[in-house]
Amino acid sequence: xxxxxxxxxxxxxxxxxxxxxxxxxxxxxxxxxxxxxxxxxxxxxxxxxxxxxxxxxxxxxxxxxxxxxxxxxxxxxxxxxxxxxxxxxxxxxxxxxxxxxxxxxxxxxxxxxxxxxxxxxxxxxxxxxxxxxxxxxxxxxxxxxxxxxxxxxxxxxxxxxxxxxxxxxxxxxxxxxxxxxxxxxxxxxxxxxxxxxxxxxxxxxxxxxxxxxxxxxxxxxxxxxxxxxxxxxxxxxxxxxxxxxxxxxxxxxxxxxxxxxxxxxxxxxxxxxxxxxxxxxxxxxxxxxxxxxxxxxxxxxxxxxxxxxxxxxxxxxxxxxxxxxxxxxxxxxxxxxxxxxxxxxxxxxxxxxxxxxxxxxxxxxxxxxxxxxxxxxxxxxxxxxxxxxxxxxxxxxxxxxxxxxxxxxxxxxxxxxxxxxxxxxxxxxxxxxxxxxxxxxxxxxxxxxxxxxxxxxxxxxxx
Amino acid sequence: xxxxxxxxxxxxxxxxxxxxxxxxxxxxxxxxxxxxxxxxxxxxxxxxxxxxxxxxxxxxxxxxxxxxxxxxxxxxxxxxxxxxxxxxxxxxxxxxxxxxxxxxxxxxxxxxxxxxxxxxxxxxxxxxxxxxxxxxxxxxxxxxxxxxxxxxxxxxxxxxxxxxxxxxxxxxxxxxxxxxxxxxxxxxxxxxxxxxxxxxxxxxxxxxxxxxxx
Numbered sequence: 244x245x246x247x248x249x250x251x252x253x254x255x256x257x258x259x260x261x262x263x264x265x266x267x268x269x270x271x272x273x274x275x276x277x278x279x280x281x282x283x284x285x286x287x288x289x290x291x292x293x294x295x296x297x298x299x300x301x302x303x304x305x306x307x308x309x310x311x312x313x314x315x316x317x318x319x320x321x322x323x324x325x326x327x328x329x330x331x332x333x334x335x336x337x338x339x340x341x342x343x344x345x346x347x348x349x350x351x352x353x354x355x356x357x358x359x360x361x362x363x364x365x366x367x368x369x370x371x372x373x374x375x376x377x378x379x380x381x382x383x384x385x386x387x388x389x390x391x392x393x394x395x396x397x398x399x400x401x402x403x404x405x406x407x408x409x410x411x412x413x414x415x416x417x418x419x420x421x422x423x424x425x426x427x428x429x430x431x432x433x434x435x436x437x438x439x440x441x442x443x444x445x446x447x448x449x450x451x452x453x454x455x456x457x458x459x460x461x462x463x464x465x466x467x468x469x470x471x472x473x474x475x476x477x478x479x480x481x482x483x484x485x486x487x488x489x490x491x492x493x494x495x496x497x498x499x500x501x502x503x504x505x506x507x508x509x510x511x512x513x514x515x516x517x518x519x520x521x522x523x524x525x526x527x528x529x530x531x532x533x534x535x536x537x538x539x540x541x542x543x544x545x546x547x548x549x550x551x552x553x554x555x556x557x558x559x560x561x562x563x564x565x566x567x568x569x570x571x572x573x574x575x576x577x578x579x580x581x582x583x584x585x586x587x588x589x590x591x592x593x594x595x596x597x598x599x600x601x602x603x604x605x606x607x608x609x610x611x612x613x614x615x616x617x618x619x620x621x622x623x624x625x626x627x628x629x630x631x632x633x634x635x636x637x638x639x640x641x642x643x644x645x646x647x648x649x650x651x652x653x654x655x656x657x658x659x660x661x662x663x664x665x666x667x668x669x670x671x672x673x674x675x676x677x678x679x680x681x682x683x684x685x686x687x688x689x690x691x692x693x694x695x696x697x698x699x700x701x702x703x704x705x706x
Numbered sequence: 707x708x709x710x711x712x713x714x715x716x717x718x719x720x721x722x723x724x725x726x727x728x729x730x731x732x733x734x735x736x737x738x739x740x741x742x743x744x745x746x747x748x749x750x751x752x753x754x755x756x757x758x759x760x761x762x763x764x765x766x767x768x769x770x771x772x773x774x775x776x777x778x779x780x781x782x783x784x785x786x787x788x789x790x791x792x793x794x795x796x797x798x799x800x801x802x803x804x805x806x807x808x809x810x811x812x813x814x815x816x817x818x819x820x821x822x823x824x825x826x827x828x829x830x831x832x833x834x835x836x837x838x839x840x841x842x843x844x845x846x847x848x849x850x851x852x853x854x855x856x857x858x859x860x861x862x863x864x865x866x867x868x869x870x871x872x873x874x875x876x877x878x879x880x881x882x883x884x885x886x887x888x889x890x891x892x893x894x895x896x897x898x899x900x901x902x903x904x905x906x907x908x909x910x911x912x913x914x915x916x917x918x919x920x
Contacts, residue, residue, distance in 0.1 A: 256914075260902040264881035268899060270906050272917045280799065282740035291893065297907075299920035308738065325738040325761055332740050369917065376798040376822060390822055392800040394829035394892070402896045404903060408879065440725055441792040444821055474795065476821050497916035505916045540725050558724050652734045673729040673796060679758040 246515040248412045249481050250447040253387040253512070257370045259404055268404040272369040275355040276303035276342070276396070278333040279654070280374030284397035285336040295340050296403040302364055303337050303344040305330045306354045307654045311617050311644035317348045326655065353620025353646040356380040356587035360464065361620055363493025367482035367509040372399055377587045377670065379470040383463035384490070385482035385512055387447070390471060411521040413446035413475065417454035419528035424703040426597070427462035428589060428668070428687035430454060431469040432534035436544040438524060443475030446522060449514060450480050454528045460489040461593040468588045469670050472541040481513035533703050535574050536672045536685040538562035543672070547574055547690070547702045565674055566682050567662065574700050577684065581665040582607070582614035582641075582695040583677070586651035589668035589688045590619030595627045598692035599635040601706070607640035608698030615642045615657065617649040639695070653678050666694040710831055710886045712862045716813060717854040719775055719784035720846055726789060727796035728823055732805040735760050745801060746808030750776060780852050786859075788845055789816040794823025803830045813859060815866070817842055828882045829892070833861065841872045861887060 247255070259268040281303070288294065295301060308326035321327040330347065337344040345351040351358060356377055359365040365381045371388040372378060374396040381388035391405065399405055415434060435442075448470050450463075458466065463480045470478025487506050490496045497505050532546035539562040545552070553570040554560065563569065568577070584590070584598050595618065607614050616636050618624035624646055627633055633643045650657040651669035659665050659681030668691050669676075672683040686694065689703045736748045739761055751759040754776060756769040770777045776784075787806065793816040794802060803826045806814065814827060815835045827834040848871060849855055857868045861883065867873035885892060911918050 259906045260899050262881065262895065262899065264884050264895075265879065266881040268896060268903070270903070270910070279737050283742050283800075286740075287893075291891075293893065296903075297918075297920070299918065323738070329738050329740055366916070368914075374798060374800075376796065390798040392798055392803075392822060392826035392829060394800060394826065398893050398896065401893045402900075402903065403907070404896060406881070406892065406896060440795055441818055441820075444792070444818065471796075474792070474820070495919065501916050505914070508914060540727070542725075561723075652729075654734050654737065671727075671729070671796060673727045675733055675752050676729055679733075679752065 246518040248514040248518045248520065249385060249449055249479055249512055250387060250412055251518065253368055253370065254409055256368065262406070266406050266408060269370060269407050271372050271399050271403055271405055272300060273359070273364055273371040274301045274399055275359055275371070275373035275378070276301055277307060277355050277373070277375065278305045278329045279307045280393050281336065281396055282329065282332045283393050284374070284400060285340070287397040288400060293401045295342065295400045298341050300403065301342050302359065302362070303333060303342050304352050304355060304358060305333055305347055307648045307652065309347060309647040310655055311647050311649050311657055314348060314645050322656070350621040350625065353623065354587045354590065354648055356468065357590060357619030357623065360384065360460070361493070361622055363490055363496030366490060366496065366505070367486055368512050372405060376471045377468050379476065379478045380464050380468040380587055382467040382470065382477050382479035383460060384486055385479055385509065387477055387479065389476045410476070411446045412519070413443055413448045413522040414520040415448055415450050415524045415526070417450070417452040417526045417528055419453060420457060421454045421528045421531060422704065424689065424706070425531055425533060426687040426689060427458050427465040429534045430531055431466045432536065432541065432544050432685060433531045434526070435469065435473045435541045436534070437526065438473055440472060440540055440542045441474040443470060443473040446475050448473065448475045448478040450478060455480055456483070459593055460485060461591045464591065465588055469541070472670060482509045533687065533690050535690065535700055537566065537568060537574065539565055539672055539674050541670070541672060541685060545574060547700060549574055575702070576699065578610060578664070578699045579666050579694055580612050580663040581659060582611055582691055583650045583665055583667040583669065584615070584688055584691050585617030585619070585649050586669035587619065587648070588670045590617060590623065592623050592626050594668065594688040595623070595632050598688040599632040601689060601692040602639035602641070602696070603635050605639055605696050607695040610698030611640070611695055612663070613642070614640060614695045615644055615650065617644040618646050620646045641695070650677050652676055666691045666700065710812065710833055710861065712887060713858065713860045715856050715858040716786040717781070717784040718786045718788050718845070718849070718857050719781040719854060720788040720849045721775060722790065722846065724790040725792045725795055728794055728799050728802040728820070729796055731794065731802035732799065733759070736805070737799055737801050739801070742804045743808060745805035746810070749805040749809045750774070778851065781854050783810065784854050785810050786813040786815060786857055787811050788842070789814065790842070791816065791818050793819050795820035798822045800826045800829070803827050803832055807832055828885060831886060831889070833859065833886060835866060835876045837866070837874060837876065841874050844871055
């Protein structure tokens with residue numbers, strides 16, 4: 244029999260038909276919806292007298308525009324009327340079409356890419372889409388998960404299919420155990436540094452090797468989350484016992500015999516020995532040190548031991564000009580104004596545990612004007628509070644917030660002031676991403692927590 | 707979907723920057739719009755204006771940055787955007803394409819694109835063309851500060867050309883080409899295959915019933 248990759252298998256099991264114009268229809272199992280990229284899609288349905296084809300495949304939640312300071316006033320807590328309209332528009336669309344929504348006042352509300360896995364909505368072998376490029380996160384479960392545009396959101400709502408063509412297979416293999424203090428975030432940033440932000444364009448990335456297998460499910464989500472920053476719409480990790488254990492007993496996961504039947508199928512998904520990949524990269528764990536970005540693209544990244552490279556490239560010089568940095572500056576010399584722990588990359592319970600461990604019995608540096616921690620969902624927040632993590636953060640000088648995308652992109656009031664420099668656990672260091680003229684350095688939660696204590700970047704391995 | 711002419715010529719504007727992400731094409735504050743229209747004035751907002759923009763801010767009250775190419779009056783009616791590698795990387799926001807379209811851009815030419823942006827272009831009747839680096843360099847070397855070059859696009863024969871400087875064939879998926887030329891309704895087109903979708907779903911209910919949770 245033909246040897247197939249994990250992606251090949253999921254593709255084959257979701258291929259509906261080829262249209263006569265040469266494109267293919269791929270069936271979509273799950274569709275996550277949020278307030279920013281869906282209003283125009285629902286308008287399109289109404290204009291054409293269409294309805295969502297399979298409402299049970301959809302879960303909606305507001306996450307980008309929501310305030311993180313307090314939920315006491317529910318929708319009235321959204322001060323910006325334009326943001327509020329977007330959130331109430333989602334409410335109206337979900338009501339009109341009978342779509343399940345975790346509303347702002349629901350304990351289960353949170354970042355779409357946190358709540359999907361948390362609820363057991365995300366399962367191995369599935370096709371999952373969302374009008375958000377970080378949908379790649381769900382690939383951690385061995386699913387094919389892709390960000391799509393709003394036109395595609397409308398198309399999936401109406402047809403339960405995506406018009407697509409098969410992409411190429413890429414394997415990124417990392418052998419050897421990762422060093423203590425090095426995390427999934429460092430691995431994924433290291434990969435982007437090596438293959439570039441267009442390295443994975445046109446490919447689905449499968450991550451493999453000892454370093455990947457040893458990651459927790461949270462770690463694998465962080466890893467796959469940033470596949471899009473390497474240019475790939477989807478990144479994935481083959482499902483294994485860790486995956487099944489994580490999924491078991493989640494509210495929306497199959498139960499009893501059906502769960503066993505599903506596991507049986509899921510076990511057939513990992514790439515066959517000898518399956519063909521169009522591109523293969525091999526990296527060694529020992530080369531991966533804690534990473535820090537210094538520019539305005541995720542590929543502008545070095546290790547904590549390094550300095551900003553010398554260059555004559557005008558794109559890089561323009562990035563450094565924006566960042567207020569110079570070639571040759573040591574990463575450990577960069578002083579910070581703000582700290583952000585959160586986002587669909589790093590706002591899960593494990594991330595908060597790691598950061599709080601470093602902050603315990605410590606105070607953030609006087610240099611730091613503000614440090615905030617934004618749990619990925621209401622349930623992550625509750626669990627952290629049950630474990631007493633909120634107290635550790637607050638005692639150290641952090642603000643303990645409510646769930647949402649927050650300062651990853653600052654569509655809500657959580658933003659950097661002009662020229663402020665932030666150590667952030669998010670995924671993009673683009674110009675203006677966290678606030679107009681704000682400066683972002685991407686790091687792991689451990690590195691962000693340590694930076695909050697020192698007021699500048701330090702090596703987590705020295706702790 | 708919007709239709710595009712089979713052959714056309716257009717004035718070009720060259721953006722000399724690689725890895726332009728969709729956050730730059732349209733910054734986050736404009737994603738709060740629930741409409742597809744009206745985003746043109748905010749295209750490349752942080753690069754185009756001295757002040758920070760927001761939805762509804764009047765263009766006449768804003769200060770333009772003199773050194774940004776789109777603010778050069780000679781290029782004010784350019785409709786073909788020429789860019790460098792990996793144009794439109796990052797966020798999936800279709801607002802980036804809506805802003806380009808609202809500004810009057812009909813065609814984007816670059817050596818490579820972000821996958822999602824590339825896809826979004828065609829859904830909105832914008833032709834995205836991958837060009838060789840050598841011809842891209844030729845265009846950049848010929849562009850003038852005062853008079854925009856004109857480039858011709860022949861979509862049917864998949865060619866772009868500029869006087870005697872170069873002629874290049876480009877690749878385009880047959881279904882994207884058909885959609886652009888015929889202005890097809892993509893959803894209507896897919897719904898012609900409803901029987902196949904129904905059959906697939908029935909099979910799915912039988913073989914992987916945990917997927918269908920209703």
